[in-house]
Amino acid sequence: MLADQGLQRKRQLEYQEELNESGKKLKIVFDNVEAGIIVVSRSGTITFANRQMAEMFGMSLTELIGTHYVDHLYESEKHAGIKSMGQIVDGNVKSVELDRRYVRKDGSDFWGHLTGTRFDNTDGSMRDQIIVISDITERKQAEEVKKILEQQLQQAQKMESLGVLAGGIAHDFNNILSIIIGNSYLAKLNLEAAEGYISTIEQAAERAAGLCRQMLSYAGKATCDIADVDIRALLDDLINMLKSTVTQNVAITYTNSTQIPFVKGDVNQLGQIVINLIINASEAIGSKQGEIHVELSNKDIRKGSQDTDHLGKVISAGQYVCLEVRDNGCGMEDETKQRIFEPFYTTKPTGRGLGMSAVLGIISAHNGALQLTSHLSQGTTFNIYLPAHVNSCGVDQSKQQVFSSSAWQGSGTILLAEDMQEIRTMVKSMLCTLGFEVIEAANGKEALELYEKRAADIKMVLTDIGMPIMDGYELFRELKIINPKLPIMVSSGYGDAAVTSKIERSEIAGLVNKPYRIEQLQDVLRTVVECY
Template sequence: MATGEVELRRHLAEGVYALSLARTREEVFRVLLGRASELLPELHWFLGQVREREGRREAELMAATPTLKTRLGAAVQGPGFPFFDLGPVREICDHHRPCWVAEVAASPGLAPPSVVEATGLRSLFGVPLVFEGRILGLLFAAGFRDEPAAHPGEEVLAVIQNLARIAALALERIQVGARLAETALLFRDLARAVHDLAEAPDEDVLVAHLFEWAARLAPLPEWWFNRYDPSARTCRTTHWTPGLEAFGTVEAIRRPDPVEGDPILERVYLRQKAVHIRRWADLPAFPGRQAWPGPLRTWVGLPLAHAGSLAGSLSGGSYGDQGHVEISEEQFEALQSLAETAGLVLNRLHARKDLAAQETRFRLLFEQSPDPTALLARGLILDVNKASEELLGYPRLAMLGLDPIQMSPALQPSGTPSRAAAMAFLAEVKAGTRNRFEWTFLHASGREVPCDVAITQYLLGPQHIYHAVFRDLTEQKRAETERAALERQLFQAQKMESLGVLAGGIAHDFNNLLMGVLGHAGLALEQLNPLHPVKRNLEAIQKAGQRAADLTRQMLAYSGRGQFEVRNLDLSAQVEEMLHLLEVSLPKTVVLNLGLRKGLPAVTADASQLQQVIMNLVINAAEAIGDASGTITLATGAQHVTESAARTMLVGQDVPPGPYVYLEIADTGCGMDQDTLSRIFEPFFTTKFTGRGLGLSAIMGIVRGHKGALRVYSEPGHGTTFKVLLPAVGAGLEAEAGAAEEPPWVGSGLILVVDDDETVRSVARQALEMKGFQVLEAQDGLEAVDQVRARGSAIGLVLLDMTMPRMGGEEAFREMRLLQPDIRVVLSSGYNEVEAMSRFMGKGLKGFIQKPYGPRELLAKIQDGLER
């Protein structure tokens, strides 16, 4: 891969990561400008935000690199920004595609000559920030005549476009989050307002509360209340905020206005519809309209009605220098809910006796229902029965006027925010496509109450009433949770097994590739003069290849197929041997405590693999503690594992019951949540800023390869404990055998090399021929059998790969033994010796060599196979 392409991918990956973490618009702008400046440093970058307002497109400068402001000087000091009037902006906004103008002066239709001359502008480059067909902003760059010309290549343009798309997504996410927060505040205030309105003893108090809460829900400065006379079809202002008198006399404010003939008032009073006029001056004039007090700018009119009975209206507006006021859709809907509640209360005050009679009849049926039941209108609780009080633990009066979201957790069990889930369900109920769903409430005590909710929609006058009946699902959910826990345990085991198979397969194939690197490097070093200048380069290649081989061994360890040199070991002694290495590896702020038990039973294990487990877990513990002071405790011991205890293990749930020796490493670090715990053994998963290889996944493979188990205890803020358990085999320990020194040796005869990988065959051929052998090659088992059939006893030894197409090593070995019973065969595989040789038990193999191997290792195995 070319360096430039790697660099571009790095820019894209880091930019996407940084944008995904951005929490404010300013962070998005900073990341996007920074990345663009690094990709094309010859240009000067800036960002504009685009808004569509009443058919007019407006662009506003949001951020710019310091170099651009320096170049433009006074041109960007005023309220405007010269580049947003240029043709490329229209091109980008109209077509939602990048625009590049190499010579602005040559395209007068795209840029006014006055701007080009004043700024020394040479080139312009712009990319849109588009989300779901809407343009949210513009990423622009400018080049000037006294600087080197720049041209974005296709690869750079593609990266910038991708970053612009992600930035648009981040901006939309931030905006949606802000809207949701605003909506939550609106509903909170609305719930409080409903409570105040419901408690109002008369019309004056009600109107006072109405003005107070309307001003909180929407930013209009003036409010007034109109009483409607249905007989005369007129409306008259009876209450208003004091500021209204600055724009008209009291007489003008109190003057009755005829409703008929005025389309706006007819809509409010006759059709009982809420009206929002953003710009009053834009309305078409018509004869007969009464003059309103002062120059009206923005206006809302909200009918106060209930069950088709109109009591009056709530109006709000801005005048004169107060200017036009923006009111969001959520704010307008909150005002409508407020007005509807006020209409309900007003009608209650005006017709208390009739309502009391209806209440008596309704209450008899409603309260006697054994099912928890609630009535809702516009998302608020109108009434609940006694069974609902028992279900949720709240008194009835405390629930009236509340949004059910206030008695729900922030998130439903599905992970969806409760408000979003409620809106989705309500939309389905309104559409008639669904009337039953599950919902989780919060009991007054704080515990969650899962319910089955059945909703029926009624139309009472102009208002939709929702009749909700609840059924407690607590016991049913408890049974489902127990069943789901068993299913998750099974899934975790299957997932780890699948990942192990994948890791083992990758490592096996990668070993063949490493054969070419290590083999050819070794062959070159064998033939090279020790003083040759490229010797150091070849040794460096060998070292890199060995590191790659270490990685494949880790992957094989993860898959449970690692190569172990097992012997009986004392686990406490292994920890003591590493103490000095562990102490120098830990920061001075971390204290290492030991609790090593003497006289433990032995474990059959590979010493180097155990050291890797200990070192990795201790280093992870230190990194979890970080820069703070903390403690790491290493303890060993013995315990008996029962079948039920084995099922609770995170790794090794199927280990047999019996005596085990354990290693426990506990830290006082940051701990892990359940989501992190569920993924810690996945290959290359990490919570660090940069990856550290296979990490815990290799440890899992080592533990599984040793027929052991592993348990993890962790909680955010309370540290983590890893407990590794290995089968106990007794107290006898074997001494390590010393390595014998290889005697000088020269080969002769015919060797058959069988492998499906050409690189492996080439390396083996060259190494053997350098030692004096003649070499035959076969690319699979069928060709190998044909060679043995043709050459017979002339073949001194066969180097046989285990995994090949058409005919694998096991079948080929069987066919060759039928043709030549005493044929010498050395098996080769990327998997460990125990697994590979298990298929050939008692069949007369002369040896095994694990890939990747170098020339010296190969020749040593060939010598041993020939001399046996």
């Protein structure tokens, strides 16, 4: 009996000694690992910490143990820290792994990657959680430096691309100006045929306006005008213009089906697709004799069809208008085909237009698809699929409306604020043609003074935005203070998005973007008169 008790006592002492030894070994491990380790109670109090954790917080073990875990979190991290601890306490999650920002005793901060694991009692209730934290400050700093360098690189690439872009835009504008100046001279020489020359001048001017809208779109300052577009008529106009733009060694041929449905989209952006593809094809041909063939057809892609786009993605079933642009130029190697749609990528020393990245973006925005086939020394073919608007009953937006002086006429007095004398004279003539009397002002300050003197006579205001002394924005605000119900229309070359970013759209009676035709101004004025 006594012998058994002695043996039991000996075993207990040996077990206790082994336990103490294991505890010492565990403490050595805890104190020598690179990660910080803490045990946090259900209430959030730190009940145990290793030496590394105390050093991370810049505290002694005595100072650290007994503090609340959340008190060591960076201020912006506390809400998320309390939420994640609550999820563990409630049993919604058993463990977490994430990055947290912490604060040291001296107020400095560091980043830590933590893993937190819940430990339960035998009855399933939470006993505590063990949190292991690794200092990842250097990694975070390296990531931040990398991010800054990437942003700087992107900015440098964009600045470089702007030079490329400017050269292309200047080329396009010079071509347009050549058409305008040349046809103006021909009209003077032959007044009987002037109407035909003037029509060509108008088309070129519309192209210049479209180019400006594309630049605003590139800068993120333009909105899309979605309408039913007769793409067949659009191509007729553009190809006729481009035939005089590309070099004489390049022939442009064009075929189309007789029944081409309308396409729902923005006429200027769709035109930009055609222009970019044809100009790129012309440059691929270079100085040798070559041909660009443009074809417009109907394409019915049935369900289960294996037609794929340039990325190998199956094109959705439906009816499409297919635009094909094919050249017999130099063709592309595989690397170029893979990179051609990257922003600002070019194989040419001087770029042109907004590039293939913009083309692909426009196609995607119109829910279309693109196919690309190209072989070195054999040429390139682009096929563009645009969803057909088969039952379209809209107006053909690619054709210019014809103004008639017998159409809608207004009445009353309009205050016109415009700093550029030539534009002010032209717009005044338009307004008078439409039945209005006009009071002119060369800037916002002058317009405000005129309104204060003649408020009883002025029915509405048409103001430019960019003016000296007082701009259109300030004039708008000052006039609304005097008369909140006064209809104010805005005429701007900056695009709708730029204007409505500073003035609520609901506050603007009407918007007309420069350059505009008299029928566009007429539509805006009629809407304002009917609404006010």
